[in-house]
Ligand code: B12
């Protein structure tokens with residue numbers, strides 16, 4: 001069969017090349033389908049310029065017998081738009097998969113443009129489903145979602161894949177465009193997953209538990225393949241790369257012995273690193289580590305079940321500094337239970353924090369996280385997610401009321417300002433830019449974009465003057481509306 005796999009986004013012509021990482025999930029499905037002798041094309045609308053006419057052209061030229069669409073919790077609207085457009089041109093079966101389907105199998109099927117859904121990690125199930133659609137077999141794979149007699153039927157739960165080594169490597173030859181992210185020194189950048197799930201259980205995260213690791217030999221093979229394909233960097237997508245120290249030490253030893261010589265970046269937790277590990281990773285090519293720091297308040301860290309403390313953050317970051325890594329931290333904004341005191345503790349931590357960049361994200365009560373699982377069945381948050389998936393509303397259910405939203409937004413802006421307006425942070429950013437022409441270009445583009453979008457939001461000349469004046473005079477720490 002000829003299969004078109006789509007990572008949906010808005011229909012648009014991309015004027016400036018933007019950064020985005022390859023969609024590994026589709027790469028894995030494509031590899032599995034190619035192994036079963038199917039022909040695959042991947043359309044990543046996040047990376048490729050895609051107008052409706054482009055989709056029409058692909059349908060005419062590639063002539064797919066079937067379309068597979070990846071639906072995250074945040075892309076239902078785009079997925080429905082592209083699926084409906086395809087259906088209006090050609091009546092071919094459309095299968096959806098991804099987290100939006102796994103968490104809301106019944107709700108996603110209210111959209112009649114989708115013929116089948118497949119929940120969970122779908123490498124095996126997808127190929128089995130292709131056999132069902134092509135009429136080779138009637139045996140339905142576990143996790144299949146379909147309609148019969150006006151009802152949506154979920155055929156059990158797709159099991160998690162235990163033997164990750166048995167999977168073919170993602171079909172990277174099908175990825176198009178220069179794929180890279182904001183912090184890359186070089187491009188193109190490949191992504192890799194060396195383990196799925198995570199051994200920890202932070203309450204705001206749906207990736208905790210069900211941790212499965214690939215063998216070191218298998219990962220080394222993929223590093224070699226990526227280098228052979230001409231990629232210049234690797235972004236390791238594991239949730240907590242360093243959770244098994246011995247595995248990482250063995251991998252680093254292998255990378256050095258085999259002289260693979262490619263730079264890579266990882267996500268980690270500060271309680272899983274030490275000097276020995278950091279030294280081995282540096283020697284093996286790792287140069288950026290992003291840690292989930294989340295908050296400067298021990299009380300909030302405890303409520304999050306994060307298993308780290310403010311003192312631990314400072315102590316471990318000073319060890320990281322010794323090895324000269326580029327180091328980032330992620331923070332959660334607006335976690336339930338925040339008070340003026342806990343926010344102030346985070347502001348205090350952000351001052352003189354030994355890291356190069358921070359990423360701040362609003363707390364999002366994602367389905368399947370421990371936080372979400374504790375909500376009552378009839379909670380407003382659950383209802384709002386269902387409204388999002390069925391497109392009765394299109395706003396992501398982060399805030400339930402305006403007061404909480406205003407407080408979180410103020411907290412967000414204050415954190416960003418405190419961290420990024422420190423001279424040593426600005427100096428570090430300049431150093432990071434100087435190290436790489438690619439970064440210089442990206443950071444400048446980002447700067448122009450921020451200024452342009454800020455200007456577009458200001459409706460009058462008076463507004464412009466007021467904004468410019470306030471940048472100079474606003475106190476760095478502003479009390480939130482809740483205080
Ligand atoms: C790389 C990455 C990105 C890349 C590429 C995204 C992509 N489409 O692959 C970029 C930079 C674009 C990105 C953007 C965002 N990301 Co992101 N990203 C990741 C990361 C690090 C790895 C994803 C990955 O490759 N997983 C491995 C593959 C094998 O798994 P998979 O994609 O789920 O695919 C499997 C199944 O879902 C299924 N499947 C998937 N598609 C399909 C389609 C069909 C037809 C079928 C049958 C099956 C199927 O089968 C696949 C193989 O088993 C994850 C963290 C993680 N470790 O997962 C975060 C993560 C997925 N991202 C996250 C977030 C929040 C975002 C953003 C919202 C960030 C933002 N504020 O903009 C956006 C949203 C983008 C979007 N379109 O949804 C969250 C999602 C939280 C949640 N519960 O939904 C995660 C889990 C990080 C985290 N811990 O918070 N991201």
Ligand code: SF4
Nearest residue numbers: 198200202205208239
């Ligand atoms: S936040 Fe990170 S460490 Fe915590 S459960 Fe999720 S992936 Fe694991």
